Amino acid sequence: MPVHNRDIAEIFKKVADLLDITGSNPFRVRAYRSAARTVEGLGQSIADMIEEEEDLSELPGIGKDLAEKIKEIVDTGNLSQLEELESRTPGELSQLMKIEGLGPKRVSTLYKQLDVTSLKTLKKAAEDGKISRLEGFGEKTQQKILEGLQRVDEGEKRIKLVVAEEIAANLLDHIQEGKGVKEVVVAGSYRRRKETVGDLDILVTCKKGAHVMDRFTAYEDVNKIVSKGKTRSTVVLRSGLHVDLRVVPQVSYGAALHYFTGSKAHNIAVRKLGVKRKLKINEYGVFKGGEKARMAGRTEEEVYSQVALPYIEPELREDWGEIEAAQKDQLPQLVTLDDLRGDLHAHTKETDGHHTLEEMARSARDRGYSYLAITDHSKRVTMAHGMDKKRLSKQIKKIDRLNEKLKGLTILKGSEVDILKDGSLDLSDEILDALDLTVCAVHYDRKLPRKEQTERIIKAMDNPYFNILAHPTGRLIEERQAYDVDLEAVMKAAKERGCFLELNAHPDRLDLTDRDCKMAKDIGVKVVVSTDAHSITDLDFMRFGIYQARRGWLEPDDILNTRSLKQLWKLLRRK
DNA sequence: GCCGTTTTCGGCCCGACTGTTTTCAGTCG
Numbered sequence: 378m379p380v381h382n383r384d385i386a387e388i389f390k391k392v393a394d395l396l397d398i399t400g401s402n403p404f405r406v407r408a409y410r411s412a413a414r415t416v417e418g419l420g421q422s423i424a425d426m427i428e429e430e431e432d433l434s435e436l437p438g439i440g441k442d443l444a445e446k447i448k449e450i451v452d453t454g455n456l457s458q459l460e461e462l463e464s465r466t467p468g469e470l471s472q473l474m475k476i477e478g479l480g481p482k483r484v485s486t487l488y489k490q491l492d493v494t495s496l497k498t499l500k501k502a503a504e505d506g507k508i509s510r511l512e513g514f515g516e517k518t519q520q521k522i523l524e525g526l527q528r529v530d531e532g533e534k535r536i537k538l539v540v541a542e543e544i545a546a547n548l549l550d551h552i553q554e555g556k557g558v559k560e561v562v563v564a565g566s567y568r569r570r571k572e573t574v575g576d577l578d579i580l581v582t583c584k585k586g587a588h589v590m591d592r593f594t595a596y597e598d599v600n601k602i603v604s605k606g607k608t609r610s611t612v613v614l615r616s617g618l619h620v621d622l623r624v625v626p627q628v629s630y631g632a633a634l635h636y637f638t639g640s641k642a643h644n645i646a647v648r649k650l651g652v653k654r655k656l657k658i659n660e661y662g663v664f665k666g667g668e669k670a671r672m673a674g675r676t677e678e679e680v681y682s683q684v685a686l687p688y689i690e691p692e693l694r695e696d697w698g699e700i701e702a703a704q705k706d707q708l709p710q711l712v713t714l715d716d717l718r719g720d721l722h723a724h725t726k727e728t729d730g731h732h733t734l735e736e737m738a739r740s741a742r743d744r745g746y747s748y749l750a751i752t753d754h755s756k757r758v759t760m761a762h763g764m765d766k767k768r769l770s771k772q773i774k775k776i777d778r779l780n781e782k783l784k785g786l787t788i789l790k791g792s793e794v795d796i797l798k799d800g801s802l803d804l805s806d807e808i809l810d811a812l813d814l815t816v817c818a819v820h821y822d823r824k825l826p827r828k829e830q831t832e833r834i835i836k837a838m839d840n841p842y843f844n845i846l847a848h849p850t851g852r853l854i855e856e857r858q859a860y861d862v863d864l865e866a867v868m869k870a871a872k873e874r875g876c877f878l879e880l881n882a883h884p885d886r887l888d889l890t891d892r893d894c895k896m897a898k899d900i901g902v903k904v905v906v907s908t909d910a911h912s913i914t915d916l917d918f919m920r921f922g923i924y925q926a927r928r929g930w931l932e933p934d935d936i937l938n939t940r941s942l943k944q945l946w947k948l949l950r951r952k
Numbered sequence: 953g954c955c956g957t958t959t960t961c962g963g964c965c966c967g968a969c970t971g972t973t974t975t976c977a978g979t980c981g
Contacts, residue, residue: 404964408953440954478970480979515972565981578981604969611969611980621981623968636966641981648965653958659966 380451382416382423388456389413389443394471395462397481398488411438414642416447418697421896422865424451467494476525478518486511500526534855535573536618538921539884544618545577548596552622555592558583560630564637565621569691570924572854572887576619580637586624593622629661632674635681636660642696643689650684650700658683692927697895709930712906714923716933718941719748720916722793722816722847722879722907727772728753729761731912734772734788735779740913742786748942750907751776752791752816755803763795766808773811787942789813793847798822800836802843809842814949816879816907818847819860827861834862835870841951845905845937846871848881848888856885864893865900872902875951877937880906880929882922883915894929903948904929905937 393409415438416423426433433444450456462468466488473484473496487493490511491502499522502508509519536544545563553561558581562568565578583589586607594602594612603611603619611621625633636644637660651658655666662674663683673679678688686703690711693699702708723737724730730737734751741749753772754763764772769792776788790813795803802809802817809815817837825833837843849867850859871878878897881888889897889904897904906922908915926936933939937948 402953405953407964411954438954442953478979482978513972513977517971521971576981606969609968609981637981639981641965644981645965652965657966661967 380424380454382419384454385423385447385450386413386417388450388459389416391468391471392456392459392462394474394481395459395466395468398470398474398485399462399466400481400485408438408443411642412443414696415439418695418892421899423447425865427451469495472496473499475529476522477528478521478525483514486513496526496529534617535575536616537573537854537884538567538570538924541567541574541577541618544614544616545579548577548579548598548614548620551596552579552581552589552593555583555589557585558589559627562634564634565639568638569640569694570928572884572890572921572925576621578637579620579622580630580633581622581624582627582630582633583624584626589624590622623660625660627675628671629674631676631678632658632662632680633660635677638691638694640695643694643699646696646700647680647684647686650686654684656683690927692924693930695928709932711927712923712931712933712936712939714920716936716939717746717906717919717923719746719750719789719938719945720908720910720919721748721750721789721791721814721845721905721938722752722881723749723910723916724753724761724793725751727768728758728763729911734775735783736913737910737916738779738783738786738788740916742783744916744919746786748787748789748945750789750791750814750816752793752814755792755794757795757797757803758793758820763803764792766804769804769808770811791816793818795820796834796837798825798833800833800839802837802840806840806842809840812842813946814844815842816845816847817843819851823851823860825860827863830860831863831866834867838870838874838876843874843876844949844951845877845879845907847879847907848886848909849878849893850888850890852888853885854887859888865896868897868900868902872900875948877903877905880904880922880926882906882908882918882920882925884918884921887921887925889925889929891925891928894926894931898930898935903937904931904935907938 389409390413393406397406415436433439433447434441446456470484470488473479491507493499493502503519503523508514509516549561560582562580563577564580566574581589590605590610593610594605598614599612600615601613609623613619623637648658657664662671663680665672673683681688689699689703720741725734725737738749754761756763756765773790776790780788792812792815794815794817796817796819797803852859906926908918910916
């Protein structure tokens with residue numbers, strides 16, 4: 378069984394939890410957590426790195442000791458240290474840390490005093506009223522634990538960015554109307570444009586925070602007030618979404634925005650740079666030594682410049698190497714929506730879309746594109762009324778006619794061709810030859826074992842008419858897992874053959890992930906950002922694709938559909 | 953356990969809020 382980076386990270390996180398609960402040196406605990414993050418965010422397989430005899434202790438936060446432990450995990454599938462820890466402390470205690478309000482100290486107390494070892498025994502102890510009688514605990518804490526257990530039961534879901542945007546817009550309007558309010562902005566993972574957000578972090582600048590807090594907690598959609606202070610409050614909306622509000626004075630706006638945007642790991646890295654320069658960086662500004670005078674803080678640029686860094690775009694702030702890149706002046710010039718010349722994946726009424734060829738084309742032209750590929754489904758996808766050779770030939774002629782009269786936009790003749798189980802394509806070479814491009818995708822037999830799934834896709838790419846691998850992992854965010862496939866192998870195969878990978882911009886898909894995008898960049902395979910639009914309004918999904926691409930460090934040159942039509946044609950011709 | 957224009961030891965990001973306290977530990981972001 379190959380050991381994935383995620384497996385290694387999970388083991389390190391568990392070790393960290395158990396060490397934490399047993400009261401180990403907190404910095405040692407932190408070292409394991411930080412190593413877990415490094416491993417998770419690597420973008421290349423650790424197992425492969427070991428095979429290629431790369432020095433793991435070169436990685437940030439990983440020294441000689443942890444490098445050895447990673448090797449042990451890759452070799453044996455587990456870590457003797459963890460087994461040893463679990464023989465002394467129940468491994469499930471690590472689960473208890475996930476309950477809101479329970480940290481290592483309280484979990485340890487619950488274990489020692491009440492013999493709580495699992496979520497089940499925790500629930501029993503709370504229901505029996507035993508927890509409230511413990512020293513340092515009380516009625517409220519016990520109640521909070523029961524509520525926390527409930528949430529774990531329900532399976533805490535993150536919400537998609539597109540949904541968060543709608544919720545945020547209304548709430549922002551409400552806060553903006555408050556007296557004396559200046560800036561109102563959503564920070565956190567929302568501003569970093571993560572595909573899903575766990576909560577909303579709103580930053581407000583205002584002289585008197587108390588007014589804002591009253592207005593915030595009185596918002597009609599608030600279900601529960603978790604905490605309320607002068608500068609910070611937390612509520613839960615009826616949708617279950619947690620919202621944090623932070624109020625700071627205008628002079629601290631940049632520092633607070635930086636602090637509140639995160640990620641936490643990025644902030645820590647920046648603050649560490651501050652420490653080296655004897656600077657204290659917090660949400661109110663940048664301060665020298667023990668002095669009270671603020672050196673910077675009005676803008677984010679000011680904060681960065683105090684630690685000799687250029688401005689870093691929010692999408693990059695994950696501590697995935699952006700600090701090092703910034704220090705070397707090698708930050709990527711991230712792609713923007715304006716860089717795109719067209720959309721290369723769209724459907725019409727002919728299969729499962731809602732608009733006609735002409736409606737889609739005109740709508741794409743209105744968005745300033747110079748080309749749009751129509752890629753309706755192929756016959757195997759019967760649910761979507763997929764097209765056979767005959768119907769596709771008809772559509773091709775229709776597109777030719779429309780192209781003659783349409784000004785300013787070229788419709789490209791395409792097809793979303795199903796990749797069959799054996800790796801062959803769902804349409805004959807004869808008809809594929811009449812197209813400008815193909816967008817090929819797996820729709821069925823998603824459960825194939827990893828090796829077979831990978832071989833199936835790579836075999837499909839051997840067909841010279843294969844251009845773009847659409848939604849490469851088939852996942853639906855928070856709904857359906859990706860199928861098991863060796864994406865690294867697929868990307869390398871695509872590069873060798875002159876194929877491309879789609880970044881599907883639909884907010885339910887965003888397939889590739891941010892990390893996948895970064896891997897594509899590292900491997901050198903070009904990415905196509907496409908909407909998979911089934912209607913004219915769907916064409917607006919492009920911005921979600923761009924957010925994701927930016928999170929994956931992609932620059933205009935890394936993306937196929939930033940090319941002019943002429944260049945595009947050249948790149949699509951494999952033979 | 954990591955790391956080093958503080959370099960092989962002694963540091964390790966910083967502040968707000970809650971609950972259970974009577975001055976603060978624990979947790980969170």
